[in-house]
Amino acid sequence: MGMGVSSRGRKGKRSRRAAMAEINVTPLVDVMLVLLIIFMVTVTLPAVGVPVDLPESRAAPVEEKPDQITVSVDSAGTIYIEDTPVPEGGLPAALEVLNRGGEQPLVVLRGDRSLNYGRVMAVMGELGRAGFTSISLVTDGSVSAP
Structure with missing residues (x-):
């Protein structure tokens, strides 16, 4: 992934960099999936740690x-x-x-x-x-x- 660079090779004119309008959402999705898994695991844990064989x-x-x-x-x-x-x-x-x-x-x-x-x-x-x-x-x- 990179940024697009536009250069105009005309005589003496400056070259301009134009930013591409892309957003990489892969890291955001990775973080959200990890948070979702952590949330699902902690919700299912028992609230009390005293071992009791319930009827x-x-x-x-x-x-x-x-x-x-x-x-x-x-x-x-x-x-x-x-x-x-x-x-x-x-x-x-x-x-x-x-x-x-x-x-x-x-x-x-x-x-x-x-x-x-x-x-x-x-x-x-x-x-x-x-x-x-x-x-x-x-x-x-x-x-x-x-």
């Missing part, structure tokens, strides 16, 4: 909201708020810190499938007691009806 369900997926709080209970029964483990018996105090007053955010509860039903319900009861009334239970998708 299966045919329920409709829950939309993620920016102000939601994720509470996870792993197979050992350890409770996590986002990625931070909550000490044994410290859930009420941790929820008190999250209570912002006003409109409560959506709480997403992720419980391991191997847990006792009572453990998940105890966590849900503490969430309700702390004033969090909008709670969604997260499951993996299933292809067959129970």
Whole structure:
């Protein structure tokens, strides 16, 4: 790729350079494709890093909201708020810190499938007691009806 040069070889006259009216869009397209790939990869990453083996369900997926709080209970029964483990018996105090007053955010509860039903319900009861009334239970998708 180059610029077109027009020279007029007449006696004593100056030669002029005329710029070609071309724009190379290849670098722009390359950068946009790389940004698109990065965006697609980061959007599909899970929001919470606590490994939980979720139970299966045919329920409709829950939309993620920016102000939601994720509470996870792993197979050992350890409770996590986002990625931070909550000490044994410290859930009420941790929820008190999250209570912002006003409109409560959506709480997403992720419980391991191997847990006792009572453990998940105890966590849900503490969430309700702390004033969090909008709670969604997260499951993996299933292809067959129970």
